[in-house]
Amino acid sequence: MQSKAIHDPLTKTYxxxxxxxxxxxxxHRCARSAQPIGIIFSDIDRFKSLxxxxxxxxxxxxxxxxxKVASESTRRSDIFCRYGGEEFVIMxxxxxxNGIHELAxxxxxxxxxxxxxxxxxxxxxxxxxxAVVGIPPRDMTGFGERLIAEADEAMYNSKENxxxxxxxxxxxxxxxxxxxxxxxRSRFSRWLVTKKIFDIPTISKALLKCPQQxxxxxxxxxxxxxxxxxxxxxxxxxEAQQKNGQRFGEIAIQRQLLTREQVAYLLAIQIExxxxxxxxxxxxxxxxxxxxxxLVKLYLSEFKASTAPMEERRSEFANS
Numbered sequence: 400m401q402s403k404a405i406h407d408p409l410t411k412t413y414x415x416x417x418x419x420x421x422x423x424x425x426x427h428r429c430a431r432s433a434q435p436i437g438i439i440f441s442d443i444d445r446f447k448s449l450x451x452x453x454x455x456x457x458x459x460x461x462x463x464x465x466x467k468v469a470s471e472s473t474r475r476s477d478i479f480c481r482y483g484g485e486e487f488v489i490m491x492x493x494x495x496x497n498g499i500h501e502l503a504x505x506x507x508x509x510x511x512x513x514x515x516x517x518x519x520x521x522x523x524x525x526x527x528x529x530a531v532v533g534i535p536p537r538d539m540t541g542f543g544e545r546l547i548a549e550a551d552e553a554m555y556n557s558k559e560n561x562x563x564x565x566x567x568x569x570x571x572x573x574x575x576x577x578x579x580x581x582x583x584r585s586r587f588s589r590w591l592v593t594k595k596i597f598d599i600p601t602i603s604k605a606l607l608k609c610p611q612q613x614x615x616x617x618x619x620x621x622x623x624x625x626x627x628x629x630x631x632x633x634x635x636x637x638e639a640q641q642k643n644g645q646r647f648g649e650i651a652i653q654r655q656l657l658t659r660e661q662v663a664y665l666l667a668i669q670i671e672x673x674x675x676x677x678x679x680x681x682x683x684x685x686x687x688x689x690x691x692x693x694l695v696k697l698y699l700s701e702f703k704a705s706t707a708p709m710e711e712r713r714s715e716f717a718n719s
Contacts, residue, residue: 407481409459410466418480418488425490426543430535432615432669433646435571435579437491437499438550439530441469441506444562446485449524453517461515461524468509473502474607488550493670494532495579496569503528503565511563525563529554533570534579537644545570578648581663587673590698597685609679612672618647621665622657625703632656664702673698 405417413421429436443449443465450458462485469487470479476492489506491499510526531549535542553566560566571579583589588602597605619633628636628651636650643650648662657665677691686694 407466410463410481412466412470412487413478413480415480415482418478418482418490421478422490422543425492426535426539428615430537430539432618433534433575433578433648433666434493434670435495435532435534436546437494437530437532438546439489439491439499439503439506439528440482440550440554441465441487441489441503441510441526441528442554442558443485443510444525444527444558449522453522457517457522464513464515465510465524465526468513469506472506472509476607476611491530491532495583496532496567496571499530499532500565500567503530503567507563507565527554527557527562528565529557530565530567531570532567534572534575537640537646578659578663578666581659582666582670585660585664585667585702586671587667587676587695587698588671590701591694594694596694601685605676605679605683605685606671608683609671609676612675615669616672618662618665618669621669622651622661625665625668627661627665628656667702 405413407414425436428434443461446458446461449461462481466479466481466487469489473479473489474492478490480488480490482488489502491502494502507526507528510524513524515522515524529550530553531546533542533546533549549568549570553568556566557564569576588606591597591602592599619628619637622628623630623633636647636654636656639645639650639654640647645653648657648666651657652659652662673695677686677695680686681688681691
């Protein structure tokens, strides 16, 4: 009964009710960790004409085949749902603007290349897609609705410009965009690529196998563990956060308690704990236990050194 309540009976994908519930949870999670969230809307082109020409049974087959192709090509961390009628939606976990565009374009091509036949003859089926990426603020009032509206409008741009194409929008501020680039460069997976331990396709496959964290360690707790802040400083930031609703990292930077690089490093290990990725690499037999432990240790030491306060770095240089 629970499964029926959250799945579409025709396509066996998640339904709109499940999407709405999960979307709300993801918005709150992304707001807490300053992570981007992405939405892709997909609408089958001229679906009414397909129904009128070939019948509703064929229309149902088209919906099932498109849903199968799309759901099989999305990542485990993304959520694919039937939104209603011939419209599908994908909630994309931690996307970049380029990344969400590549995913949407890949889906468009897969749908276009899918062979769907009626009485032994192939019937061309295409879809128009629209995508958006954004980072929820601490005060999320109206943000979810805006994200949906932007993705929907981007999809209709694809329709109006000739169908069977992709349009992407970003509502990430310039400041947040720069921080996200720093976070990406600070992640353990990216460090492994820069050290030429793995290439991007290989590490990407490993990331897909990483278990999803049910709860993330709070950034203040990470800052104390990494000895970047004291407990009193964390309390000071949290008290300010209660008053002005800003993100933890924003307040820490404004008060000159952390640099942008330090905030990026903390967000990177919050989003992608190096130990979790390390255990995944071991389980996939891509690294040995001892080698993994050494790489994690080296990664942490390098980033802690590069994000240390300027006074501390000067002191270490003077004493070396």
